[in-house]
Amino acid sequence: MSIISVNDLAVSFGSGNDLKQVVKSVAFEVAPGETFGLVGESGCGKSTVLGALAGRIKGWSGAVSIDGDMVGPKRSRAQLAKQQMVFQDPFGSLHPRHTIGRTLLEPLEIHGLDRRQERVEQVLRDVGLPPGFRHRFPHQLSGGQRQRVAIARALILEPKILLLDEPTSALDVSIQAEILNLLKDLRERSKLTYILVSHDMAVIAHLCNRVAVMQDGVFVEIATRKQLLEGGVQHSYTKTLLDGSRGYIPHPR
Amino acid sequence: MPEQSKPILSVKNMSVQFPTLSGVVNAVKNVRFDVGREKVGIIGESGSGKSTTGRAIMRLQPDTARVVADEMRFEDVDLLAASEADMRAIRGSRISMILQDPKYSLNPVMTVGEQIAETVILHERLGKKAARERTLAMLERVNIRDPQRVFNLYPHEVSGGMGQRIMISMMLISSPSLIIADEPTSALDVTVRQQVLSILDDLITERNIGLIFISHDLNLVKSFCDRVIIMYAGRIVETIDAARLDEATHPYTRGLLEALPSLDHPRDRLEVLKRQASWAEA
Amino acid sequence: MSISQTSGNAPAGGRAALGALRKVTASFAVILTTLLGLLVITFVVGRMVPADPVIAVIGDQADHETYERVYKEMGLDQPLYVQFATYLGNVAHLDFGQSHVTKHPVASDLARVFPATLELATLATIIGAGFGIPLGIISAVRKGTWVDHLARIVGLLGHSTPIFWLGTIVILVFYAKFGLIPGSGRLDVYNEGLVEGPTNSILVDAILAGEWEVFWDALLHVAAPALILGYAAMAYLSRMSRSFMLEQLRQEYVLTAKAKGLGQRAIVWRHAFRNIRVQLLTIVTLAYCGLLDGTVLIETVFAWPGLGQYLTSALFFADMNAVLGSVLLIGIISIAINLLSDLTYRFLDPRTR
Amino acid sequence: ATPKDQLVIATNMSSMRGLDPNELNQLESAEIVANLYERLIVLSADDITKPQPGIAESWTVSDDGKTFTFKIRSGVTFHSGNPLTAKDVEWSLRRLVKLGLAPSVDLRQWGITDKNVDELIKATDDATVVLQTPEVWNPNLILFSLASFSTSILDSQLLAKNEKNGDMGREFLQTNDAGSGPYSLRTWRVNDLLISDAFKDYWQGAPKMRRVILRHMPESSGQRLQLEAGDVDVATRLSSTDLAAIEAGGKADIQKTPGFGFYYLALNQKDEILSKPKVREAFRYLIDYDGLANTVMKYYGIKQQTIIPGGLPGASTDNPYKLDIDKAKQLLAEAGYPDGFSKVYYATPVTPEYEVAQSLQANAAKAGIKLDLQGGDHIGKFRNREFEIFSARTGERLPDPHAVLASYATNPNNADDAKLSGLIAWRSAWEVPKDIQDMVTAAAHETDQEKRAVLYAKINKAYLDASPALITSFQRTDAKAVRKEVKGYVGHSTWLTRWDTVSKGK
Amino acid sequence: MATRYFNDLHNWLINEEFSSTRQARLHKAYVLWLNLIANPLAFAGFLVVLMLVLIATIAPLLANHDPIAQDLRMALKPPSSANWFGTDEFGRDVYSRLVYGARTTLYISILVTVIVAPIGFAIGATAGYLGGWVDVVLMRVTDIFLSFPSLVLALAFSAALGPGIENAVVAIALTVWPPIARLARAETLTFRAADFVVAAELQGAGMGRILFRHIVPLCAPSIIIRLTLNMSSVILTAAGLGFLGLGAQPPMPEWGAMAAAGRQYLLDAWWLTTVPGIAILLVSLAFNLLGDGLRDIMDPRNA
Numbered sequence A: 001m002s003i004i005s006v007n008d009l010a011v012s013f014g015s016g017n018d019l020k021q022v023v024k025s026v027a028f029e030v031a032p033g034e035t036f037g038l039v040g041e042s043g044c045g046k047s048t049v050l051g052a053l054a055g056r057i058k059g060w061s062g063a064v065s066i067d068g069d070m071v072g073p074k075r076s077r078a079q080l081a082k083q084q085m086v087f088q089d090p091f092g093s094l095h096p097r098h099t100i101g102r103t104l105l106e107p108l109e110i111h112g113l114d115r116r117q118e119r120v121e122q123v124l125r126d127v128g129l130p131p132g133f134r135h136r137f138p139h140q141l142s143g144g145q146r147q148r149v150a151i152a153r154a155l156i157l158e159p160k161i162l163l164l165d166e167p168t169s170a171l172d173v174s175i176q177a178e179i180l181n182l183l184k185d186l187r188e189r190s191k192l193t194y195i196l197v198s199h200d201m202a203v204i205a206h207l208c209n210r211v212a213v214m215q216d217g218v219f220v221e222i223a224t225r226k227q228l229l230e231g232g233v234q235h236s237y238t239k240t241l242l243d244g245s246r247g248y249i250p251h252p253r
Numbered sequence B: 001m002p003e004q005s006k007p008i009l010s011v012k013n014m015s016v017q018f019p020t021l022s023g024v025v026n027a028v029k030n031v032r033f034d035v036g037r038e039k040v041g042i043i044g045e046s047g048s049g050k051s052t053t054g055r056a057i058m059r060l061q062p063d064t065a066r067v068v069a070d071e072m073r074f075e076d077v078d079l080l081a082a083s084e085a086d087m088r089a090i091r092g093s094r095i096s097m098i099l100q101d102p103k104y105s106l107n108p109v110m111t112v113g114e115q116i117a118e119t120v121i122l123h124e125r126l127g128k129k130a131a132r133e134r135t136l137a138m139l140e141r142v143n144i145r146d147p148q149r150v151f152n153l154y155p156h157e158v159s160g161g162m163g164q165r166i167m168i169s170m171m172l173i174s175s176p177s178l179i180i181a182d183e184p185t186s187a188l189d190v191t192v193r194q195q196v197l198s199i200l201d202d203l204i205t206e207r208n209i210g211l212i213f214i215s216h217d218l219n220l221v222k223s224f225c226d227r228v229i230i231m232y233a234g235r236i237v238e239t240i241d242a243a244r245l246d247e248a249t250h251p252y253t254r255g256l257l258e259a260l261p262s263l264d265h266p267r268d269r270l271e272v273l274k275r276q277a278s279w280a281e282a
Numbered sequence C: 001m002s003i004s005q006t007s008g009n010a011p012a013g014g015r016a017a018l019g020a021l022r023k024v025t026a027s028f029a030v031i032l033t034t035l036l037g038l039l040v041i042t043f044v045v046g047r048m049v050p051a052d053p054v055i056a057v058i059g060d061q062a063d064h065e066t067y068e069r070v071y072k073e074m075g076l077d078q079p080l081y082v083q084f085a086t087y088l089g090n091v092a093h094l095d096f097g098q099s100h101v102t103k104h105p106v107a108s109d110l111a112r113v114f115p116a117t118l119e120l121a122t123l124a125t126i127i128g129a130g131f132g133i134p135l136g137i138i139s140a141v142r143k144g145t146w147v148d149h150l151a152r153i154v155g156l157l158g159h160s161t162p163i164f165w166l167g168t169i170v171i172l173v174f175y176a177k178f179g180l181i182p183g184s185g186r187l188d189v190y191n192e193g194l195v196e197g198p199t200n201s202i203l204v205d206a207i208l209a210g211e212w213e214v215f216w217d218a219l220l221h222v223a224a225p226a227l228i229l230g231y232a233a234m235a236y237l238s239r240m241s242r243s244f245m246l247e248q249l250r251q252e253y254v255l256t257a258k259a260k261g262l263g264q265r266a267i268v269w270r271h272a273f274r275n276i277r278v279q280l281l282t283i284v285t286l287a288y289c290g291l292l293d294g295t296v297l298i299e300t301v302f303a304w305p306g307l308g309q310y311l312t313s314a315l316f317f318a319d320m321n322a323v324l325g326s327v328l329l330i331g332i333i334s335i336a337i338n339l340l341s342d343l344t345y346r347f348l349d350p351r352t353r
Numbered sequence D: 001a002t003p004k005d006q007l008v009i010a011t012n013m014s015s016m017r018g019l020d021p022n023e024l025n026q027l028e029s030a031e032i033v034a035n036l037y038e039r040l041i042v043l044s045a046d047d048i049t050k051p052q053p054g055i056a057e058s059w060t061v062s063d064d065g066k067t068f069t070f071k072i073r074s075g076v077t078f079h080s081g082n083p084l085t086a087k088d089v090e091w092s093l094r095r096l097v098k099l100g101l102a103p104s105v106d107l108r109q110w111g112i113t114d115k116n117v118d119e120l121i122k123a124t125d126d127a128t129v130v131l132q133t134p135e136v137w138n139p140n141l142i143l144f145s146l147a148s149f150s151t152s153i154l155d156s157q158l159l160a161k162n163e164k165n166g167d168m169g170r171e172f173l174q175t176n177d178a179g180s181g182p183y184s185l186r187t188w189r190v191n192d193l194l195i196s197d198a199f200k201d202y203w204q205g206a207p208k209m210r211r212v213i214l215r216h217m218p219e220s221s222g223q224r225l226q227l228e229a230g231d232v233d234v235a236t237r238l239s240s241t242d243l244a245a246i247e248a249g250g251k252a253d254i255q256k257t258p259g260f261g262f263y264y265l266a267l268n269q270k271d272e273i274l275s276k277p278k279v280r281e282a283f284r285y286l287i288d289y290d291g292l293a294n295t296v297m298k299y300y301g302i303k304q305q306t307i308i309p310g311g312l313p314g315a316s317t318d319n320p321y322k323l324d325i326d327k328a329k330q331l332l333a334e335a336g337y338p339d340g341f342s343k344v345y346y347a348t349p350v351t352p353e354y355e356v357a358q359s360l361q362a363n364a365a366k367a368g369i370k371l372d373l374q375g376g377d378h379i380g381k382f383r384n385r386e387f388e389i390f391s392a393r394t395g396e397r398l399p400d401p402h403a404v405l406a407s408y409a410t411n412p413n414n415a416d417d418a419k420l421s422g423l424i425a426w427r428s429a430w431e432v433p434k435d436i437q438d439m440v441t442a443a444a445h446e447t448d449q450e451k452r453a454v455l456y457a458k459i460n461k462a463y464l465d466a467s468p469a470l471i472t473s474f475q476r477t478d479a480k481a482v483r484k485e486v487k488g489y490v491g492h493s494t495w496l497t498r499w500d501t502v503s504k505g506k
Numbered sequence E: 001m002a003t004r005y006f007n008d009l010h011n012w013l014i015n016e017e018f019s020s021t022r023q024a025r026l027h028k029a030y031v032l033w034l035n036l037i038a039n040p041l042a043f044a045g046f047l048v049v050l051m052l053v054l055i056a057t058i059a060p061l062l063a064n065h066d067p068i069a070q071d072l073r074m075a076l077k078p079p080s081s082a083n084w085f086g087t088d089e090f091g092r093d094v095y096s097r098l099v100y101g102a103r104t105t106l107y108i109s110i111l112v113t114v115i116v117a118p119i120g121f122a123i124g125a126t127a128g129y130l131g132g133w134v135d136v137v138l139m140r141v142t143d144i145f146l147s148f149p150s151l152v153l154a155l156a157f158s159a160a161l162g163p164g165i166e167n168a169v170v171a172i173a174l175t176v177w178p179p180i181a182r183l184a185r186a187e188t189l190t191f192r193a194a195d196f197v198v199a200a201e202l203q204g205a206g207m208g209r210i211l212f213r214h215i216v217p218l219c220a221p222s223i224i225i226r227l228t229l230n231m232s233s234v235i236l237t238a239a240g241l242g243f244l245g246l247g248a249q250p251p252m253p254e255w256g257a258m259a260a261a262g263r264q265y266l267l268d269a270w271w272l273t274t275v276p277g278i279a280i281l282l283v284s285l286a287f288n289l290l291g292d293g294l295r296d297i298m299d300p301r302n303a
C-alpha cells in the first residue's frame, strides 16, 4: 500500500506560443515511511513535481493520490495539511517581520487547532530549539536554526508527508549534518514519509531508500540506495551525477 | 627553478575589521599565508572570512572595512603602501578575481566581448581592433566554439557555464600572475562544473601562475587544489596539502570531514561539529 | 544545413510577426480603453462640478428664457449618456466641438495653447534632466559626504518651494529690479505678429522663418519660467537618479569592473550609467508628462498662454468641450510619449529586445 | 517700453466670451467690441447720461413716445469696404433680438420680441431706420440701449457671405470682425493676445494709435511690474495694494470709473430667520463700511448704502449705517435671537468679493452669527433660490436708475415657479413692497425728466426704509492704471472705453 | 550614575539575545533610531517634523493673538514686536495664524495618509496577488487616473465635491492613490512568490490573511516612505486648492491658502506669502529628507 501514488503527471507553464512542458508523464509510488529522492540538474523539474504534490502548482494533469485520497489541483484544508513542504533557502522561507512564535502559531490559527502554546513549545523541542526562540526574528537566527524553524512549521500541523526541496543545499557542511540527522530522527519518531529533492548524490544516498533521476522533465532512472552506493546504476547520466559528487576529476591531457 | 618557489603573494598578520553598531566585527584575524605558483584552496564555514580575505588582498573591501597587516607583499609590490592608482594598475592585469555567479557578475547591458576587451584596452592600451583579436583568441582558448558570435552576445544570452568561461577569459586575458576565485563554480551544475574547472586548471598550469580558490566544498578543494587553508571565525586553523586533507589533525577540520555524507563511506549518522572556544583564539 | 535552417526559421519568423501584430493590437486596445476611461471620468466629473456652463456663457443677470434657450442650444437637456455618445461620435470625426468661453473650436484653441506649453515643458525637462541627473549621480557616488548632502538639499529645495512665490520673486528681482529678463508673455510687443508659423511654437517658427531676432526674444522670454520649472523637476530627477545609481553600485558586476582595474569614473559612466539609462528614460518621461499638465501656476505667473491656463480656466467656467479636449490631448500625448519610450527601451536594454 | 504709436493694455482674458456683439456679456470683450463697431447713439464717458449722435446723425421721437426715427450718417464704410446703410442697422438690431442671447435683453426688456421685431424695426430707405416700442417708455431708456455694445452695427453683406447653416454669421464672428469702428481685428489668440489695427478709412479720421495690443496677464503683480517698467500702457486688473503702490509711484494715474452696480448681500427670504426685518437690519450693522473703504474696497467701490448709483437721478450721498456690533446684537435680540444663529454663506472667491465676505464673517461672529463661508461657484444655487446667504456684485449697463431698480426692486411674482431668475429680488424670494414696485414701473414710463428724478429720490428712501433683503454696501467701480504719457484713455461706465481718442506724448 | 544607566539601557537594547518579543521590537526601533541619528539630513528632517507636531499640539500656548480676529485698521502691517510676522489684509496676526496653521497642515497630511495608504494598498495588492484579469482591470483604472493631469483632477474633484478641507483631502487622495497602488502591486508581485508566502498558502491561508498579515508588514516601509516623500506635493496641492477657494475655508488658517491669498500683496507685503511659503518649504523639505533617509535606513536594498 503506497501513501503517495503518482501516475502520468505532466506540468506545463505558459500558454499559446510560450507553452512549455516542464514535467512530462512522470509516475512513481512511495510507501509509507519511505524516503524517496529526486535528483537532477538545475531546471529539470524537480521542484515542479514537488510543487504539484504540495498543491502549490495548479496547472498539472495526471492522477495523484495522497494517503488514499485522489487529489486535484485544488485542495481542501485537510488535504493541504497532509503534506507540508520545506524550502531550500532558509533565508527566504521565514517571514522577516514575524517572530518565530508567530510563524509557528499561524498554521494553528488557520486550522483552528487548540493547545497552541503547548504545541509550539513541543514542536520547537522536537527540532531541537530552545523555547525562548519564540521571541526572535529570523534575522537573529543562523541558517541552520532557521531551517529547523522551517521544519518545525511544517511539522506543527502533524502531516504524514514532508516534501523537502533541497533542504540543506544552502547550508554549511557542519550544519547540513545536523539537519540531516534531525530529519532522520523525525522520520523514525513520527513515522514520516519524505520526498527529498537534492542535487547532491551523497545526501540522497545518505537519506533515501530510492531515488528518481530526472533529466528534462522525465525520470531516466529510478535507483535504489544500494545501487547508488555500489555503483550499480544503469543510466550514464546517473553515473555522471555520481562522479560529480565526488569532486573534481582531472581530465587526461 | 628558484623563481618557482618564491611566493607570489605573502600575507603576514592581516586582520580585517568592520565597525558596526554593536561594536567592531573582526572578520579576519591575524592570518598569515603565502601563495606560490600553485592552487591554494581556502575552505571554512560561511562567515569564516574567506571572501573578506580574498577581497582584502585586492584592496576591494567595502569602504567601511579596516585592513591592517604586518606585511602584504605581491611580487615586488607592497600592497599596504600602494596608492589607489597603483592598485588599479594591478587589478585585472596582475591579480584577477573570478566571482561566483556569472549571472550577476557580468554587466547585463554590455556585450560580453566588450567586457572582456575592456581589460586589455585598459591595461595594455590596445586599440579596439587589437583588443577584439585578443578577446576572440581568449574565447577560443576557453573552448568557446563560435567566438565571433559569442563576442556580440549579452550576458543574459549565454548559459551559466559559458558565462563562467567568459568571466575566466576576462580575468586571464591580461596574463595575471595571481588569480583569486571566490566560489567560481558553486552556481553551476555538476557536469558544467567539471568543464569549467578543467579549463581553469589548464590555464593555471599552462601559464604557471598562482590561484587562490575559495570554496566550501571539501571534496572539490581536496581534488582540485594543491594546498588547503582552513579558516574558522576569521582565523586560519590549519594549512595542509590537499592530498593529505583526510589526515588533517585539527578537530575543526576533522569535524568538517566527518560531517560530510559520503558515497564511498556511508554512515548511518553524521558526526556533528562540536565547536570549541579555543579554535577561535588559536 | 543552411536549407534546413531557413525552412526552420520561416514559420518562426511568421510567428514572431504574428506575435508583434497581436502586441500592437493589444496595445492599441489598451490605449483606447485608457482614453475612453479618461473621457468618462472627465465627463462625469465635469457634470458634477457645480459651476453652471450656461451661466458661464450668458452671465449672471440673464433671465430665465435666455437661460432655457441656451441650455437647449448647448444640448444640456439631453440625458447624460446621450450627450456623451454625441461627444464620442464627434471626437471620432476629430471634432472636439466649440469652447463655450472662447467661442473658438477647441481644436484650434489647443493647436494654439499646446505648443506654448510644449515649448516650456520641453525646455524645463531638458534643464531638469541636464542638471538633475548628473547631480543625482554625483550624490550617489559620494554618498554620505557633504557633496551628497548639498546636492540633495539643492535639489529638494526646488521641489519644496512654492512655484508661484519663486516665480514672482524672480520677476521682481530679475525683471523689475535689474531688467535682465523680459517680463511675462512669449514675446515683446515689437515682435508680436512677425512670425505666425505652422507649428505655433514660436521658437521653431522663428527658426523656420529665419527671424533670429524673434527667436532670441522668444528664448529670453521662455528662459525664466523654464528654469524655474526645470528646477522644480530637478529634485525628482536627481533623487531618482541617485537611488538608481546607488542600486547599481551595489551590484556584483561593479565589483567585477573594479577587479578588472577600472577607475571610478569608468565604472560609474561606462558601466553603471548604461544600466540605468532605461530607468532614467522612464522617469524623464514621467517628469515630462507631469510638466505638461503641471505648468498651471507658472503659466499664470508668467502670463504664459499655455495649456495649463486654458484647462484650468475652462474648468472654472465649466467649459466642458474645452476640458474634455485638453484632457484627451494630455492623455494622448502621455500615452504617445510612453509608447515612444517603450520603443527606446528595446533599443537601450538588450534584455527586452 | 512700448512703441510710440501703439497702445498696450494688460488685461485678464480668461473670461472673454468671443467678440460677437450680440452674444458676449462681459467687460473685456465689450471694450474691444466698442472699438471694432459703432452704434447709433454714443454716450461720451464724461457725460454719460446725455445721448449723442453716432451712426445716427439725428433722431426724432414721435409725440406718443413710441416711434423713434433715426437718420443714418452717410459716407461710413465697414472694414470690408462695404458702405454702411440703414439696411445694416435694421439687420443688426433684428439679429440681436432673433438670436435671443444674453445681451438681447437690451431690446427685449422694452417689449421687442423675435415675433414682433420685423414689424417694430424697419429701414424705410437707405438712410432712415424706424424703431417702435409697444409701450411708452422714457425715451432715454431706449436711446441708452441703442448705445450699448449689443446694438453695434454689423456688416450685413459680409455676414451674409459668411453665413453657415443660417447662423447669421455667428461662427464667422467668433474670429473676425464685421464692424466700422476705428479699429479692426488682426489677431486674437485665446488667453494670450489680441492685436487690432487702426482703420485707415475711419470716417472720423484714422486714429493716432496705429495698433492696440491687449495682453493676457492674469497676475496683478505682473501687470504692475510691467506697467512700472513701461512695457504696458494700461493695466486693468490690479489688486488694491498694487493700485495703491502704482498711485504712490507716480508713473501712472489711477482711473476709478464708477459702474452702475453694487456689491450686495442677499438674504433668502424663504428662510424663517432671515426673513425677519430686524435680522435683515442687523446685517446692515455688521458690515465694516469704513474699514473696507480704506483697505480692500479703496479702488473697487464707493461706499453707497442706498439703491441708486451715484451720478444718476435720485441718487443720495447719505450713508446712515456703520459697523456697530452692539446695535446688531440688540436687533437680533429684539428679533428673538439673542444667541445668534448659524447660516451657510456663499461667496465667490475672487477679489474683492471674498475679502468683503470674510470681513462680514468675522463681524457676524462677534454678534453671535456663525457664518459658514463657502467659496466656489454658487450662482446657480442663487438663481434657483437654493441658498441661505449669498453675496456678489452686479454690473448694469444702462446709465439709468431703472436698470438697477428693475433687478433689485421689482418682483412681480414671488412664486418659485415664476422663474424670474433674471431679477435678484426674485432670487432672494423678497416680496418687494407693492408701493416700491409701482413707483419703479411708473418711473420707467415717465417721460418727464424732472418728475422722474423726484420719483427716484422717493424710491431710494423707501427702499432703504423697507429693510431690504438685498443689502447694498458699495457701488462698483472699475479701477485702471494708465501711464502718465497716455492721454485720452478714459474709462467708460458702460464698458465702452474708446481707443481712438488715445494719444501718447511726453 | 545616569551614564551607567544609559549604558545599560543601550546594551540591553542593542543586545540581540532577546528574552521577549517586546525586547526584540524595542531593539528594532532602537537600531532604527541609531541609524537615524547617524544620518544628519534625515535627522534634521525628523526634528522639523517633530517640531511641526509639537507646534500643532501646543498652538494655543505659542500664539500671541487670536488667529481669526480681524482688525482692518491693522491691515498689512509689516513685522513688528507686536506682530512678529506682520499682519494680513484683514489685520490678522500672521505669526499666530502660522502657528495654528500647523494644525491644518498636519491634519491634511495625516488624513491623506490615512485614506490613501489602505486604499492604494488594497487595490495594488489585490491586483498583484490575484493577477489575471483582475490585475488588468485594476491596473487599467490606475493608469487612467495616472494619466490624468493631477492638479486638474484634484481641482475638478474638489470643485465637484464642494469646498471644505475634508473634500479637498479626498480630492488630493484621489490623485495620490494611483502611484501607491502601483507600488503596492510591484511589492506584492515580488513577495507573492516568496517561500514564506507559499508556505502559508500551503497551510491553507486565504488571500485576506496573506495580504494583510504577510504582505502588509513588508510593503509598509516603502509605502510609508513614498507617502512621506509625497507629503510636500500634498501640502502644495492643498495650498493651490485653498487659493482657488476649494480647500480650507476661511477663517481657518492654512499655510497654502495664506501664501496663495497673500500672493496679490506680494510686492508690498512680502511677509504675507514669504512666511507661510517658508514654512511650507521647511516642512516639505523636512518630509523629503526624512523620507529619503528612511528609505536609506529601512530598505535593506539600500543598505
Ligand SMILES: Nc1ncnc2c1ncn2[C@@H]1O[C@H](COP(=O)(O)OP(=O)(O)OP(=O)(O)O)[C@@H](O)[C@H]1O
Pocket (backbone or CB within 6 Å): A013, A014, A022, A040, A041, A042, A043, A044, A045, A046, A047, A048, A049, A199
Ligand atoms: N512559474 C513558472 N512559470 C514558468 N516556468 C517555470 C515556472 N516555474 C518553473 N518553471 C520552469 O520549469 C523548469 C523546471 O523548474 P524547477 O524549478 O522544477 O526545476 P528544478 O529541477 O527544481 O531546478 P533547481 O535545481 O534549479 O531548483 C525550469 O526550466 C523553469 O524555468
Ligand SMILES: Nc1ncnc2c1ncn2[C@@H]1O[C@H](COP(=O)(O)OP(=O)(O)OP(=O)(O)O)[C@@H](O)[C@H]1O
Pocket (backbone or CB within 6 Å): B018, B020, B025, B026, B027, B044, B045, B046, B047, B048, B049, B050, B051, B052, B053, B062, B064, B216
Ligand atoms: N560590510 C560588512 N559589514 C560588517 N560585517 C561584514 C561585512 N562584510 C562581511 N562582514 C562580516 O565578516 C565576516 C566574514 O564574511 P565573509 O563574507 O568573508 O565570509 P565567507 O567566509 O566568505 O562566507 P560565505 O561562505 O558565506 O561566503 C562575517 O561574519 C560577516 O558578517
Ligand SMILES: [Mg+2]
Pocket (backbone or CB within 6 Å): A046, A047, A048, A165
Ligand atoms: Mg528547485
Ligand SMILES: [Mg+2]
Pocket (backbone or CB within 6 Å): B050, B051, B052
Ligand atoms: Mg564568501
